[in-house]
Structures are given as C-alpha cells and as structure tokens.
Amino acid sequence: MNEKINFTIKETFVSAVQNHKKNKLEAAENLYKEVLKKNPNHFQSICFLGTLLIQTKNFEKAKQLLYKAIETQPNNANVQNNLGILFKQLREFEKAINYFQKAIEIQPGFANAYYNLGVTFKELGELQKAISCYQKVIQINPNDINAHNNLGIELKGLGDYQKAIICYEKVIKINPNYGAAHNNLGNVLKSLGEDQKAINCYQEALKIKPDSIEAQTNISDIYISQLDNLEKAISTSHKTQETIRKAFIINNQEISLYRLKHDVQQAEYLSSKNYKINGIDKFQIIGNKILKRKENSKDNNNFNQKILLNYDEINSLLPFYKANHIYQTSKISEGCINPDKNWQDVEEQYFNSPKQIIYIDNFLSNEAIKELREFCLISKIWNREYKDKYLGAFSDQGFISPIHLQIAIELKQKLPKLFGKHSLGKFWAFKYDSILGKGINVHADFALLNLNFWITPDEYNNNKNSGGLKVYDAHAPEDWTFQKYNNNVDEVYKFLNDNNANCTNMPYKFNRAVLFNSAYFHETDKIDFKDGYESRRINITYLFGNRLIKKMN
Numbered sequence: 001m002n003e004k005i006n007f008t009i010k011e012t013f014v015s016a017v018q019n020h021k022k023n024k025l026e027a028a029e030n031l032y033k034e035v036l037k038k039n040p041n042h043f044q045s046i047c048f049l050g051t052l053l054i055q056t057k058n059f060e061k062a063k064q065l066l067y068k069a070i071e072t073q074p075n076n077a078n079v080q081n082n083l084g085i086l087f088k089q090l091r092e093f094e095k096a097i098n099y100f101q102k103a104i105e106i107q108p109g110f111a112n113a114y115y116n117l118g119v120t121f122k123e124l125g126e127l128q129k130a131i132s133c134y135q136k137v138i139q140i141n142p143n144d145i146n147a148h149n150n151l152g153i154e155l156k157g158l159g160d161y162q163k164a165i166i167c168y169e170k171v172i173k174i175n176p177n178y179g180a181a182h183n184n185l186g187n188v189l190k191s192l193g194e195d196q197k198a199i200n201c202y203q204e205a206l207k208i209k210p211d212s213i214e215a216q217t218n219i220s221d222i223y224i225s226q227l228d229n230l231e232k233a234i235s236t237s238h239k240t241q242e243t244i245r246k247a248f249i250i251n252n253q254e255i256s257l258y259r260l261k262h263d264v265q266q267a268e269y270l271s272s273k274n275y276k277i278n279g280i281d282k283f284q285i286i287g288n289k290i291l292k293r294k295e296n297s298k299d300n301n302n303f304n305q306k307i308l309l310n311y312d313e314i315n316s317l318l319p320f321y322k323a324n325h326i327y328q329t330s331k332i333s334e335g336c337i338n339p340d341k342n343w344q345d346v347e348e349q350y351f352n353s354p355k356q357i358i359y360i361d362n363f364l365s366n367e368a369i370k371e372l373r374e375f376c377l378i379s380k381i382w383n384r385e386y387k388d389k390y391l392g393a394f395s396d397q398g399f400i401s402p403i404h405l406q407i408a409i410e411l412k413q414k415l416p417k418l419f420g421k422h423s424l425g426k427f428w429a430f431k432y433d434s435i436l437g438k439g440i441n442v443h444a445d446f447a448l449l450n451l452n453f454w455i456t457p458d459e460y461n462n463n464k465n466s467g468g469l470k471v472y473d474a475h476a477p478e479d480w481t482f483q484k485y486n487n488n489v490d491e492v493y494k495f496l497n498d499n500n501a502n503c504t505n506m507p508y509k510f511n512r513a514v515l516f517n518s519a520y521f522h523e524t525d526k527i528d529f530k531d532g533y534e535s536r537r538i539n540i541t542y543l544f545g546n547r548l549i550k551k552m553n
Helices: 002-021 025-038 043-055 058-072 077-089 093-106 111-123 127-140 145-157 161-174 179-191 195-208 214-226 231-245 256-273 281-294 311-324 343-351 366-378 402-414 416-420 488-497
Strands: 254-256 306-308 358-359 389-394 426-430 451-452 470-475 501-504 511-517 518-522 538-543
Touching: 002 025, 002 214, 025 043, 025 366, 043 058, 043 093, 077 093, 077 111, 093 195, 111 127, 111 145, 111 231, 145 161, 145 179, 161 179, 179 195, 179 214, 195 214, 214 402, 214 426, 231 402, 254 256, 254 501, 256 281, 256 306, 256 311, 256 366, 256 389, 281 311, 281 416, 311 518, 343 358, 343 416, 358 501, 366 488, 366 538, 402 426, 402 538, 470 488, 470 511, 488 518, 511 518
Parallel strands: none
Antiparallel strands: 254 306, 358 511, 389 426, 426 538, 451 511, 451 538, 470 501, 470 518
C-alpha cells in the first residue's frame, strides 16, 4: 500500500514539473497541491510550488512555503536564492541581498545567485556592485549571455562605451539570435553618434523578433532626433504604435480604473465626432457597465485596486484597444511657435536668468495649439500607465505629427543660441485625472534643456494659482544614475533640503511654456482640474541635448 502511494506522489510530482516547464501554471499548481495533500512535507513540491507562486505574484503564500522549506533545509542554496527573488519582487531589497549572499555563502559557485544579486544592485543604482556580480557570473560561466548583456548595459550607463560594445559582441558571437544584444549594441552606437550603424543593429534585432517594440522604438528615436526626414520619423513612430496595438493584452484579467475611465471617455468623445473605429460602440457599452460596477462596489474609493474582468468583458474591450487611430493634423499656415513673439528677447531672458528658469506665455500660434489639442484628444496613443495614475504618450510610439516636429525645427531656427547646437531628444505628453490621481513626483531628466508647456484651457483649472510646475534650483548630482534621480523621492527631497534648494513655482496657464535647465529637480504642482475628458490637464515636454555621463575610473 505504501509503495503504491509513493509511486502516485512521484507520478503526480513529475506531471506537475512538466506542466510547470511548459508554463501551464494553473495545472502545475493544482498538481503540486495534490502532492502536498498526500504528503505535506514533500520538500520538492514545497519548493517548486513556492517558486510558481512567485511567478503568479501570490507572494504571501510563496513566502509561507519557502520559509517552511528553509526550516527543513537551512543550507539549501536554491531555497535561499528563491527567497531572495521573492523579496526582490516585493522590493524589500535588503532582505533580498541577504538571501542571495547566503546562497552564495552556501554554494560559492552559484552563478544564478550572483546574477540575481547583480540585478538587485542595478535596481538600487549601485552599478559598480552590479558589475562585480556579473563579472563573477562570467568567471563561473564564460558563456552566460545574460550576464554579458547586463554587464554591457551597466558599462554603457557609466559611459564606458567601448567595453560595452565588447560585451554585446561577445553575446552575439555566442548566440547570433540574441536580439537584445543587437538592440543594446545599437544603443551604444547611437550614443557614439553612429546613427546608421545603430539602425542596422536595430534592424537585425527586428529580423530576429519582428514584433520587438523596443527595437522599432529605437529606430524611430534616431529619425526623430535627426529632424531631416520627417516622413520617416512619423512612419517609424506609427509603426511602433501599430506594434503596440497588435500586442495589447489585458494582463491577469485586470485593468486600472483610471485607464479604463480615460479610454471610455475617449471612445465617447470619438463617437461624438463621428469617428468610426472598430469595436467602439461595444467598448462604450461594456466599459460603462464595468465602471458602474466599480462605482457601486464596496471598495469604490480604493483607486489602487484594479478592476477584475471576465473573459466576455475582455473580448468586448479588445477590438477597440487593438484598433489604431491617430489624428491627421492640418497644415499650419504661419508657423507653430508664436510668429508675433520676439524670440531673441526670449533667448536673452533665459541667458540673463540667474537660475536658468523662465516661462513663455502665448508659446504656440493659435492654429498650432488648436491642432495639437485635437491630436491629443482624438489619437489613441495613450499607452503608458504610471503609478500616480496618469497616462503617457511618446514621440517614438505614435505621439508625433508634422506639427510636433515643426515645433522642434522652429525652436532650433528661432532660438539658435539656445537650441541650435543641441539635438532633439524625446518629446512626450502626459494626461492627468485630478479626481483619481496626481501629478509627477520630483525627478530630473537626462537632457540639457527642458521645455514643458500646457494645452488644456484655463477654464478647466479650478485653482488658477496652482496646477503648474515646481522647479528646484539644484542640479542632480553627477554621480547619481538616471534611475536614482527618477525613483528615489525621499532621497531627492533630502538632497534638496541639505543643499538649501529654492523652489520656483510656475502656476498653470494655457499655452504657457516653462524652459529650464533639465538637470534641475522638478515636479508637478498640486492639480485640481474639472472632471471630464476635455478638461484633463495635458502637458507636453521636449528635451534637447544630453548631459555628459562620467566614465568609470
């Protein structure tokens, strides 16, 4: 009898592992649980189910199982490593580091633990430590392409381009079909100004993975920055947007409340303008029903929670989500930036400003801002979701038109001392819902010049003294990584306080642009706009030039 039970457990466990390897996670989970019903102390099932639950983000249950495993076998390096992965996912980095280091202490040649430790240090912005970890992985396994690739990324981040190139070339030699290495090699070549070589690398990445959003985005970025082939810049950006739309899925049957609210409002706006888009009618009906259900639920004030959808609802929403629709702007007759303004005076104002922070009222021509606003209301290009519940659209992913590019060209022509010698970086727009979310946290950008302007009419702003931009006259430290000065709010505020930084508060005003040194820390002021689709606060940002990156010693 005992032999029959043991055989059944073994057979069930093997089946669970096979399903797990095939990424059939639900089936694998049920089989592991079946084993544990018969033998609650089956060590391998405890460990494997723990790792599966990390994959499905059931972190509390995963933690319970892995703690049980570590009690049974405290010197099991794999369990220590998996606990590190769990706490890294929970962003409890100190605990994650301790578990990875414990795994390495138990098993000094444990390449996976070194790799995971490197990824954790990268997230913390400790690039030198990350580099040391990846180098250790390569020492253990010289053909670990992920370690070579990540090492290249960190070396590029520190400005050591030639060593980064060597890393990517090593990956491609080991595995020519590793698309990420071709893409990353292109990024280094782009930073070195070798645009055509970079494009060739991105095209190689697309041959390997034709639906690579990253590679397609990078090609678009180069054509946008060159400003000499506007049709190519627009068409490559549109291609990125099409790729994003085709790949759109609703993960885990969940959707953000603030995202769905915006998209339903946009669908209603498009219908009111008689635009015929695939799935738009059903999207409005089902979308409004889902929003009503959320409104009537007990947790209707908990905007952090996502809305759980059934499969019929998902199938009803997807056709509209996958449909492309970008507004075709009209030709501007006189110019995009205000033709009646003395732009030489604006240049002098900036150069004479002791803090390099100025604002420019009536920035765009009436024609240009009207068309740009229509573009933002009509175009289905609001793809990026942010934790503070605003949406983003980017130049290399559909947020582009002849007007967008002409604004950049005219800035370089009419303000040559300011913009002439600097290349155009990215430009983007953010849309806010002041009922559900807030503005952008304090951060700095990687450029030299930041031009930020607002296109929502003043009538929608409930507080005329706020809703704009707060700029602090303190540069991001040179030894801080881009990730550090964009994701560590508490540390940034401490830095500003320690350096007695002064804040310049630019109140919101329709068609007002704020121009400042992009190294300055800045954040959105408190926003209070009317609730409605057309009343959403929209800001547009253009970046010019790049700050020099310090090379490694």
